[in-house]
Amino acid sequence: MIGYIIRRVLIAIPVLAGVLVVVFLLVRLLPGEPCTALLGERATQEACDRFNEVNGLDRSIPVQLGIYAGNVATGDFGDSIRFSRPVSTILLERLPVTLELTIAALALAIAVGVPLGIVAARRHNSAVDIGAMTLANVGVSMPIFWLGLLLAYVFASMLRGTPLALPPSGRLTAGLRPEPFYQAWGMELSGNGIIAAGQRFVANMVTTNALLSAQWSVWWDSVKHLILPAITLATIPMSIIARMTRSSLLDVTQRDYIRTARAKGASERRVVRSHALRNAMLPVVTIIGLQLGGLLGGAVLTETVFGLAGIGTSLFDAIQARDFPIIQGFTLVIAATYVVVNLLVDISYGYLDPRVRIR
Amino acid sequence: MTQRPDAIPAIPDPHDVPAAEVMLDRPASVWRIAMRRFFRRKLGVAGLVLVGFMVLVAILAPVLAPYPYDVDFIGEPGAARWGPPCVHVLGCETTQHLMGLDGNVRDVFSRLLYGARVSLPLGFSTVLVAILVGAVIGAVSGYLGGWVDNILMRIMDVVLGFPSLILAIAIVFVLGPGIRNTLLAIAIVTIPQYARVMRASVLAIKEIDYVAASRALGASSWRILVTRVTPNALTPLVVLGTLGIAGAILEAAALGFLGLGAQPPLPEWGAMLAQERARVFTAPHLMIFPGLAIIITVLGFNLLGDGLRDALDPSLNE
Numbered sequence: 226m227i228g229y230i231i232r233r234v235l236i237a238i239p240v241l242a243g244v245l246v247v248v249f250l251l252v253r254l255l256p257g258e259p260c261t262a263l264l265g266e267r268a269t270q271e272a273c274d275r276f277n278e279v280n281g282l283d284r285s286i287p288v289q290l291g292i293y294a295g296n297v298a299t300g301d302f303g304d305s306i307r308f309s310r311p312v313s314t315i316l317l318e319r320l321p322v323t324l325e326l327t328i329a330a331l332a333l334a335i336a337v338g339v340p341l342g343i344v345a346a347r348r349h350n351s352a353v354d355i356g357a358m359t360l361a362n363v364g365v366s367m368p369i370f371w372l373g374l375l376l377a378y379v380f381a382s383m384l385r386g387t388p389l390a391l392p393p394s395g396r397l398t399a400g401l402r403p404e405p406f407y408q409a410w411g412m413e414l415s416g417n418g419i420i421a422a423g424q425r426f427v428a429n430m431v432t433t434n435a436l437l438s439a440q441w442s443v444w445w446d447s448v449k450h451l452i453l454p455a456i457t458l459a460t461i462p463m464s465i466i467a468r469m470t471r472s473s474l475l476d477v478t479q480r481d482y483i484r485t486a487r488a489k490g491a492s493e494r495r496v497v498r499s500h501a502l503r504n505a506m507l508p509v510v511t512i513i514g515l516q517l518g519g520l521l522g523g524a525v526l527t528e529t530v531f532g533l534a535g536i537g538t539s540l541f542d543a544i545q546a547r548d549f550p551i552i553q554g555f556t557l558v559i560a561a562t563y564v565v566v567n568l569l570v571d572i573s574y575g576y577l578d579p580r581v582r583i584r
Numbered sequence: 585m586t587q588r589p590d591a592i593p594a595i596p597d598p599h600d601v602p603a604a605e606v607m608l609d610r611p612a613s614v615w616r617i618a619m620r621r622f623f624r625r626k627l628g629v630a631g632l633v634l635v636g637f638m639v640l641v642a643i644l645a646p647v648l649a650p651y652p653y654d655v656d657f658i659g660e661p662g663a664a665r666w667g668p669p670c671v672h673v674l675g676c677e678t679t680q681h682l683m684g685l686d687g688n689v690r691d692v693f694s695r696l697l698y699g700a701r702v703s704l705p706l707g708f709s710t711v712l713v714a715i716l717v718g719a720v721i722g723a724v725s726g727y728l729g730g731w732v733d734n735i736l737m738r739i740m741d742v743v744l745g746f747p748s749l750i751l752a753i754a755i756v757f758v759l760g761p762g763i764r765n766t767l768l769a770i771a772i773v774t775i776p777q778y779a780r781v782m783r784a785s786v787l788a789i790k791e792i793d794y795v796a797a798s799r800a801l802g803a804s805s806w807r808i809l810v811t812r813v814t815p816n817a818l819t820p821l822v823v824l825g826t827l828g829i830a831g832a833i834l835e836a837a838a839l840g841f842l843g844l845g846a847q848p849p850l851p852e853w854g855a856m857l858a859q860e861r862a863r864v865f866t867a868p869h870l871m872i873f874p875g876l877a878i879i880i881t882v883l884g885f886n887l888l889g890d891g892l893r894d895a896l897d898p899s900l901n902e
Binding site: 240248518521 | 627738739741745748749750753754755757760830837838841864865871878882883887
């Protein structure tokens with residue numbers, strides 16, 4: 226097992242390095258100079274030169290890449306050109322929003338997708354099965370930005386004034402300023418180090434922060450703002466998980482050991498719960514891990530539709546403003562998260578299914 | 585040896601059949617079995633119907649559409665920006681606009697029909713480019729092996745290291761927005777899938793006897809690749825490609841929605857949605873109909889792809 230993990234990690238390292246190089250080069254290929262994007266189209270040559278010198282953009286690309294890689298290794302992503310603030314600080318504000326959204330969506334997708342798949346498989350070819358699979362097929366074929374707009378229309382416009390009404394945008398009702406959980410706990414921000422970063426990160430996860438500091442009205446408000454985006458982002462993974470659970474369970478229930486379990490008189494409930502499900506879940510676990518890439522891409526669309534200040538929208542804004550450090554830093558963090566999660570999925574798969582470890 | 589008259593009728597000797605007939609018969613029946621299996625499944629057929637319908641819409645758009653996609657109705661009686669649908673059967677008396685009017689007072693129904701002429705070719709050609717490039721990379725990689733294989737596959741890993749939409753956004757930004765660059769961006773991010781499938785097919789077949797026989801007979805690598813390896817990779821490529829069209833249309837719509845894909849006045853469905861986003865609450869028809877068009881098309885290709893996989897993949901044989 227350890228050998229398997231080491232092998233997997235060794236494969237992931239060059240991929241991460243490659244991702245860094247690609248991001249760096251891609252950003253350099255973006256049309257337009259950061260200096261004209263920031264200083265305006267009529268910036269003089271001298272102003273641009275000075276700007277490039279200050280930001281280290283006048284050196285050769287390999288040198289820039291080397292310096293950048295070294296900085297990234299120490300957690301320094303540089304300063305945003307547009308906001309003149311460290312990219313890592315901006316990341317601490319934006320990433321929590323995306324993280325909460327993604328986790329809520331994934332949890333929803335699993336909580337609905339797995340039972341739906343199980344019910345569909347147990348009543349194979351029944352109306353329930355056909356209905357569930359039709360839903361799943363439509364779910365994977367739907368543009369999620371369309372679903373988001375539709376949900377916003379239904380819940381914020383058609384149902385306005387009813388108890389079912391939900392807010393169509395933002396993370397909290399405007400004007401609401403929740404207290405950070407560490408202050409509620411009577412603590413201070415501990416300096417500027419990694420602990421303080423962690424504190425701020427958690428405090429920026431609005432729902433979690435409200436939960437930790439027992440601000441229930443804020444918590445409920447943040448949950449209400451999270452429901453529509455989470456449903457929107459969850460639809461595709463939910464459909465995929467439901468389909469996978471169903472087909473995997475159907476496949477497993479045809480195996481000999483299930484027939485054996487039935488033959489020895491186990492109840493149907495027991496057969497499904499302790500024999501079939503356990504094995505059927507293997508491919509489902511993999512498919513859940515593989516949803517992350519789609520979730521991160523979908524987060525850009527969902528955040529755009531619902532006006533959330535997550536990494537998706539800020540990355541998009543940064544690209545339009547040619548804010549190189551933000552584009553680089555954010556893309557890198559997204560891609561690195563993706564690579565690392567895929568690595569964890571590989572490892573967990575090796576743990577669950579020993580056959581994978583060989584080779 | 586004497587022959588007994590009451591013997592059971594002899595089983596025809598398979599070797600009596602002329603070789604040419606065997607050769608001709610085999611592939612035909614494999615396809616026939618696949619066809620039969622495909623048409624037995626309702627969902628796959630439903631997918632074929634949906635795709636066929638959309639292809640017809642795309643071809644017949646100029647005939648079916650009441651108006652050209654870029655003509656506005658400014659000044660027409662009853663016509664207004666973001667005007668709601670006006671259907672004669674439902675009692676509307678002014679000029680008929682089945683799906684209403686958009687922000688430029690253009691007929692949404694006509695634009696939607698013409699939209700099929702944007703999305704379908706876009707989906708097809710994206711996948712075609714991705715398959716062609718991916719297949720070459722995969723074939724070279726699998727056939728040559730060694731360091732070439734290693735380098736090519738690591739590059740593919742890096743591409744797969746990005747969430748596909750994020751990489752596609754970045755590529756479109758580098759190349760500039762527009763429909764051709766949308767095509768290229770989505771093709772680039774999907775190349776690794778096809779390269780991997782092709783490479784796996786090459787590896788699986790490289791050592792099989794009939795390929796070894798071809799090689800022993802002096803066939804060139806190129807000839808072996810084209811006549812022996814490619815046909816075997818075709819099934820997974822066709823299945824993956826059909827599903828890939830669905831994915832490509834969705835991603836193109838997403839890029840269009842972000843303002844990076846097709847540019848106005850081209851009636852791309854995602855871009856149509858994006859242009860009228862701010863009107864969601866006052867003119868929902870501008871959002872609902874383009875979305876439905878995307879769903880019907882993508883659903884069609886998804887169902888068709890699933891049906892083809894069930895029909896063509898013998899490992900799923902019941």
